[in-house]
Amino acid sequence: MIACADLVFAAPPSKKPFVIKLIPPELATWPRMKATDFGCMLEKRFGIQDKQYGCAADFDRMDWGDACLGATTNYNGGPELPLSVSKSLPSPISEVDLEWEHGELQHLSVTFDRKVSEREVEAMFGLRIDGPKPENLMSVDLQDCALGKSCLTLQGFDHMGAADFECGSEVAAEQPL
Numbered sequence: 001m002i003a004c005a006d007l008v009f010a011a012p013p014s015k016k017p018f019v020i021k022l023i024p025p026e027l028a029t030w031p032r033m034k035a036t037d038f039g040c041m042l043e044k045r046f047g048i049q050d051k052q053y054g055c056a057a058d059f060d061r062m063d064w065g066d067a068c069l070g071a072t073t074n075y076n077g078g079p080e081l082p083l084s085v086s087k088s089l090p091s092p093i094s095e096v097d098l099e100w101e102h103g104e105l106q107h108l109s110v111t112f113d114r115k116v117s118e119r120e121v122e123a124m125f126g127l128r129i130d131g132p133k134p135e136n137l138m139s140v141d142l143q144d145c146a147l148g149k150s151c152l153t154l155q156g157f158d159h160m161g162a163a164d165f166e167c168g169s170e171v172a173a174e175q176p177l
Contacts, residue, residue, distance in 0.1 A: 020045055021088040025126040027096065031156025032136040033105045034059050035078040038098075046085055053079040064103040068167030076100055092116055094149075107155040116150045118142055125152075 030038065039053030065073025078100025086096045095111040118129050121142055127133060129140045138155045145151035 021090075022085060024089065024093065024124045027089075027108060027110065028125050028127050028134065028137065028154055030098075030108055030136075031105050031138075031154050033156075035100055035103050035105070036062070038105065039079045042079060042082070042085065046082070048082055048085070050079050052077075059103060062103065067102070075102060078103070078105065101157075101159065105156055106159060107153055110152040110154070111145065112150045112152070114150070115144065115148060116142070121150075121152055 035053045036055075036057040036059040039050040039057060040055040042048045042050065043054045063074055065075030065077065067075050069075070076099070078098060081096050081098055086093075089096070092112040092114050093110055094113040095109075097109045097111075099106045099108070116124075122128055127137070127140060129142055133140060136156055138157055139153075141153045141155070143151055143153075
């Protein structure tokens with residue numbers, strides 16, 4: 001005879017899938033993040049694998065392009081935030097756009113579905129717009145970006161494009177007049 005008194009029965013599995021959500025303060029940690037670290041975060045937290053930027057990618061072995069050649073290289077390459085992940089953010093956040101430079105997140109833009117105040121943004125993101133910022137943030141800017149909507153930019157570092165590197169100046173100097 002087998003005694004069943006010591007057996008523990010698990011509750012039947014829930015029919016609702018467990019949903020992992022982003023919270024707004026997390027977004028403030030992303031500027032200056034390496035593209036491969038961001039891709040790995042998406043893979044580990046959300047199961048979204050990116051062959052180019054996922055956990056198996058080696059940041060130091062990747063060709064991050066040339067600012068002078070811009071879009072023809074991987075200079076502005078980096079993973080996108082999948083819609084399924086961005087939609088997990090609470091209202092009033094409606095959209096998140098990422099801008100990459102040389103393998104690091106230069107800035108991200110957050111679009112709200114309505115106008116929001118500085119106080120709301122500060123409470124939502126856990127940071128001060130005009131006060132001290134975490135080391136990874138160079139600036140935080142809240143603006144009206146469309147009729148009845150606000151946009152927030154979290155900037156990690158200044159944009160460095162072709163003009164900043166004096167691209168073409170050697171070629172121009174070598175050409176005869």
